[in-house]
Amino acid sequence: MSAKQNDSPVSLQPVPIWDLPVRLFHWSLVVLLVISWTTAEIGGNAMVYHLWSGYTVLTLVLFRLLWGCWGSTHARFDDFVRGPCAAIRYAQALLHGETPLYPGHNPLGGWMVILLLLALSIQAGTGLFANDDIFIEGPLYPWVSKADSDFLTWIHKFNFDILLILIGLHVLAALFYLFGKHQNLILPMLTGHKSMDRAFQNPHSHFASLWLAAALLGLSAGGVYLLVR
Numbered sequence: 001m002s003a004k005q006n007d008s009p010v011s012l013q014p015v016p017i018w019d020l021p022v023r024l025f026h027w028s029l030v031v032l033l034v035i036s037w038t039t040a041e042i043g044g045n046a047m048v049y050h051l052w053s054g055y056t057v058l059t060l061v062l063f064r065l066l067w068g069c070w071g072s073t074h075a076r077f078d079d080f081v082r083g084p085c086a087a088i089r090y091a092q093a094l095l096h097g098e099t100p101l102y103p104g105h106n107p108l109g110g111w112m113v114i115l116l117l118l119a120l121s122i123q124a125g126t127g128l129f130a131n132d133d134i135f136i137e138g139p140l141y142p143w144v145s146k147a148d149s150d151f152l153t154w155i156h157k158f159n160f161d162i163l164l165i166l167i168g169l170h171v172l173a174a175l176f177y178l179f180g181k182h183q184n185l186i187l188p189m190l191t192g193h194k195s196m197d198r199a200f201q202n203p204h205s206h207f208a209s210l211w212l213a214a215a216l217l218g219l220s221a222g223g224v225y226l227l228v229r
Contacts, residue, residue: 014193017103019072021213025064026189029120032057033167037160047136051127055224058124061117062220067213073205074104081114082107099181101196103205112170119163126156128228139228 032053039050068077080102087107093100100106105113128140130153141149177183188194 012195012197014191015103015196016192016207017074017194018188018192019075019207019213020192020210021063021067021071021217022075023189023192025060025067028060029057032060033163043132044135047132051136051138054124054127055228057120058128059217059221059224061120061124062223063213063217064117066216066220067208070208070212070216072208075208077114080105080107080110082110087111099183103194103196109173112166112173116163116166116170119159119166122159123156123163126152126159129153130156 035053036050036057039046039053067075070076073079087110090100090107128138129144129149131137131141131146131149132153137149144152174185177185184195
């Protein structure tokens with residue numbers, strides 16, 4: 001559900017949008033990416049923690065993919081992944097000074113989520129086969145040749161630059177909405193609530209069980225454990 005922003009006064013109320021699993025996923029990734037970058041820069045013994053951080057990132061990405069299918073309404077891909085035409089129309093509306101309102105991710109934000117998940121998947125996946133020629137090798141290094149490992153290591157390093165660009169665009173977009181559109185998209189990712197007219201809320205939205213989230217997280221962690229062992 002969406003609506004165009006207008007100049008008439010509306011009664012804004014805190015509406016629950018983001019569930020706890022989505023919020024924990026978001027901020028845990030922030031911490032893990034800082035750890036991954038820091039340990040890679042330090043090298044040496046710190047690479048052990050780099051590996052563990054990568055395993056955790058892979059676990060969270062797998063969980064988010066599952067949660068995007070069976071999670072809460074606004075966490076599901078079918079709620080925010082829209083076609084290119086919808087994204088173009090949304091961008092055109094922004095250029096004309098309009099701000100179509102969406103309870104969850106808008107069409108452009110939805111595609112950013114997909115790009116970030118794709119980049120994170122590539123980052124964690126290639127890291128499993130990577131090596132640093134000195135101290136550390138990914139757990140799946142024996143599955144490929146040295147040449148293939150070197151190539152995947154190059155992708156691992158190059159993709160991190162792509163990931164940084166996507167993160168930078170994500171942050172800039174949040175600041176654009178905060179200062180340019182007077183919409184705070186950061187606070188709702190902390191509290192779970194958006195200030196909006198309840199008329200824009202999906203009446204059929206629901207929050208999935210935290211027990212389901214725990215089960216899917218455990219399934220993801222178990223899959224990664226079996227893979228790396």
